Amino acid sequence: MIHMKLTLRARHLELSFWPLIVVGLAHLFYETIHMPMGKINLPGAGVFPLALIIPMVLMAIYRVTWLLTHKDEDTESIVLGDKNIFLALAGLVGIALLLDLLGFVITMGMFLFVTFKVFTESSWLKSALRAALTVIGLYVFFEYLIGVTLPMGPLIAL
Amino acid sequence: MDTILSLANGFSVALEPWNIFYCVVGVLWGTIVGVLPGLGPLAGLALLLPLTFKLDPNSAIIMLAGIFYGAMYGGSTTSILVRIPGEAASVITCIDGHEMAKKGRAGPALVVSALGSWFGGTVSVLVLMLFAPLLSELMLTVGPPATFSLMVVALILMGLVGSSSTLKTFTMIVAGLLLGTVGLDAMSGVARFTYGSLHVMDGMSFVAMALGLFGISEILLNLEKVADLRPIRPTFKSLTPTLKDLKDSAPAVGRGTVIGCLFGIVPGISHVISTFVSYALEKKLSKFPEEFGKGRIEGVAGPETANNATTGTSLIPLLVLGIPSIPATAILLSALMIHGIEPGPQLINDHPEVFWGLIASMYIGNLILVILNLPLVGLFVNLLRIPYGYLAPLVIVISVVGVYTVNASAFEIWLMAIFGILGYLLRKMKFDVAPLLLAVILGDRIELAFRRSLTISDGDFSIFIQSASSAVFLCVLVIIILLQLTAWLLGYRKKNFANEDPN
Numbered sequence: 001m002i003h004m005k006l007t008l009r010a011r012h013l014e015l016s017f018w019p020l021i022v023v024g025l026a027h028l029f030y031e032t033i034h035m036p037m038g039k040i041n042l043p044g045a046g047v048f049p050l051a052l053i054i055p056m057v058l059m060a061i062y063r064v065t066w067l068l069t070h071k072d073e074d075t076e077s078i079v080l081g082d083k084n085i086f087l088a089l090a091g092l093v094g095i096a097l098l099l100d101l102l103g104f105v106i107t108m109g110m111f112l113f114v115t116f117k118v119f120t121e122s123s124w125l126k127s128a129l130r131a132a133l134t135v136i137g138l139y140v141f142f143e144y145l146i147g148v149t150l151p152m153g154p155l156i157a158l
Numbered sequence: 159m160d161t162i163l164s165l166a167n168g169f170s171v172a173l174e175p176w177n178i179f180y181c182v183v184g185v186l187w188g189t190i191v192g193v194l195p196g197l198g199p200l201a202g203l204a205l206l207l208p209l210t211f212k213l214d215p216n217s218a219i220i221m222l223a224g225i226f227y228g229a230m231y232g233g234s235t236t237s238i239l240v241r242i243p244g245e246a247a248s249v250i251t252c253i254d255g256h257e258m259a260k261k262g263r264a265g266p267a268l269v270v271s272a273l274g275s276w277f278g279g280t281v282s283v284l285v286l287m288l289f290a291p292l293l294s295e296l297m298l299t300v301g302p303p304a305t306f307s308l309m310v311v312a313l314i315l316m317g318l319v320g321s322s323s324t325l326k327t328f329t330m331i332v333a334g335l336l337l338g339t340v341g342l343d344a345m346s347g348v349a350r351f352t353y354g355s356l357h358v359m360d361g362m363s364f365v366a367m368a369l370g371l372f373g374i375s376e377i378l379l380n381l382e383k384v385a386d387l388r389p390i391r392p393t394f395k396s397l398t399p400t401l402k403d404l405k406d407s408a409p410a411v412g413r414g415t416v417i418g419c420l421f422g423i424v425p426g427i428s429h430v431i432s433t434f435v436s437y438a439l440e441k442k443l444s445k446f447p448e449e450f451g452k453g454r455i456e457g458v459a460g461p462e463t464a465n466n467a468t469t470g471t472s473l474i475p476l477l478v479l480g481i482p483s484i485p486a487t488a489i490l491l492s493a494l495m496i497h498g499i500e501p502g503p504q505l506i507n508d509h510p511e512v513f514w515g516l517i518a519s520m521y522i523g524n525l526i527l528v529i530l531n532l533p534l535v536g537l538f539v540n541l542l543r544i545p546y547g548y549l550a551p552l553v554i555v556i557s558v559v560g561v562y563t564v565n566a567s568a569f570e571i572w573l574m575a576i577f578g579i580l581g582y583l584l585r586k587m588k589f590d591v592a593p594l595l596l597a598v599i600l601g602d603r604i605e606l607a608f609r610r611s612l613t614i615s616d617g618d619f620s621i622f623i624q625s626a627s628s629a630v631f632l633c634v635l636v637i638i639i640l641l642q643l644t645a646w647l648l649g650y651r652k653k654n655f656a657n658e659d660p661n
Contacts, residue, residue: 010587013583017583017587028336036346041612041615042609042613043608048605049336049351052335052336055332056336059328059332062325063325084381084382085378085582088381088550088554089378089575091554092575096568096571096572096575097568108555111551111555112551115547115551116548119546119547119548119550120547120548135555138555138556148209148559149566150559151566
């Protein structure tokens with residue numbers, strides 16, 4: 001497997017995370033106040049989300065304040081972003097885009113081929129064979145044994 | 159007498175050939191999931207959940223429950239043979255279990271673990287069988303105010319005993335409740351946070367969230383730290399424990415059973431904690447505490463029993479109250495609701511075949527596990543040798559099939575990927591994502607109970623105190639909060655005044 005690591009301080013990651021949460025909550029707040037609030041004896045759709053957004057914002061502000069005022073206490077490092085992780089995520093995106101277009105066999109076959117090759121560092125031929133066998137086995141298992149209908153894409157003509 | 163008759167009916171359901179088949183599939187898959195590091199019971203359940211949509215409710219629940227307690231069995235195998243816990247509840251077994259394996263006593267460790275798990279699991283199901291009907295009769299008398307208060311107690315308890323910091327756990331709970339509001343409001347039909355998308359009109363896909371947060375994020379985390387596993391291989395002949403092993407482990411099994419049964423009932427308290435408590439107790443009571451950590455059999459028997467003894471009793475809050483106590487039971491809750499069965503106090507009366515069929519299948523499943531697991535230990539050891547570079551893509555493909563079958567839509571795959579990345583980042587920042595998932599599933603029920611209560615009382619909040627059962631739950635909540643505040647204050651005083659000179 002290929003390893004390439006990104007290291008950063010845990011508090012830096014959190015300090016970028018919480019403000020994003022607050023921005024998101026601000027947007028949700030804007031959406032919520034446009035929802036019907038109803039009456040006290042018939043609370044509307046906006047009451048519950050509003051009751052949740054407020055404590056969430058308070059917790060976010062508290063945490064950011066703590067992180068900014070306790071720089072020396074939080075020194076842990078976090079390792080992020082291995083190349084294999086990016087490949088797995090890119091694979092998922094590729095599957096989401098291509099599954100309906102190219103079908104299960106072709107899409108998953110390509111995904112398995114690339115990931116087997118990169119993750120196990122085996123030869124192209126071995127990876128291709130293993131990917132082909134695996135995807136055919138999975139197709140038979142899901143389609144015929146479990147009864148799940150899988151998209152076939154251009155192979156539907158077969 | 160009613161219980162015996164009902165159980166007999168349950169066995170007539172569980173012993174149908176297809177249900178036995180699904181029980182076997184469930185326990186085997188659960189064991190495999192438990193054996194493979196990186197795939198816990200939650201991911202194992204979430205992977206097969208969509209595939210149960212075509213089954214009838216009894217078969218679906220029997221299979222999913224089999225995965226649940228099967229995974230608890232399987233986790234001990236990797237803990238003992240490789241010193242890597244197959245799932246979180248088997249962490250403590252690594253300590254003494256692997257030391258026993260290094261001394262050539264992997265067999266007795268595995269056998270005692272299996273026998274203890276069987277005993278703890280069976281007693282746990284017995285407790286479920288005896289107490290659930292009684293509790294459900296009681297809960298049938300409570301209304302929306304008590305339902306609301308009880309769920310609030312469950313969430314607060316979850317927040318206070320979560321594995322990460324209290325603030326982070328409560329953040330996850332509130333985030334989960336917010337995510338649960340996405341979709342059409344059940345009471346007014348108003349679309350909330352859907353942005354015009356039809357895909358989320360019924361709410362966020364629970365399967366996509368569960369697979370993303372637990373399956374995909376786990377794979378991403380494991381891709382960072384892969385190593386080839388070299389498990390110790392016990393022979394079938396070496397599996398036999400000595401009489402001394404059985405004598406030493408019997409009291410630990412008994413105590414582990416009690417601990418597991420008690421911990422399983424309380425929502426929010428993870429089954430992992432029961433194993434730590436059991437280990438600590440065994441070490442405290444042992445005549446040879448210094449030998450713990452070097453291969454004491456009690457250090458395996460107690461925790462593994464406690465672990466499995468939580469499985470039956472953790473179903474009590476789910477089946478009787480409709481409150482999943484741990485994330486794995488949230489999947490079971492989801493499965494029940496998908497099949498049109500509302501878990502709660504009315505479940506036993508409205509769907510007795512589901513409840514009693516499940517109970518009977520758990521007795522059968524626990525027995526199948528102990529009979530199959532030991533002869534098949536060689537197979538499970540070979541599974542550990544499959545390089546993770548092959549397993550990870552395979553699990554991703556199965557996950558994709560799982561979420562795709564929900565609505566035959568690529569949107570679910572996108573959702574799973576997003577929650578996968580989110581789960582990965584959250585876990586890196588030491589957030590526990592389990593409360594988020596539990597809160598999602600409880601969110602709309604809490605909201606409904608709250609709004610119905612106010613409608614019944616014409617806007618009077620005192621209904622939550624006037625209702626006797628609600629008042630009891632709120633008192634419990636106040637006591638829990640006071641105890642926690644006291645603990646914090648004592649901790650604060652100890653930290654800030656420990657070095658003060660009293661003169």
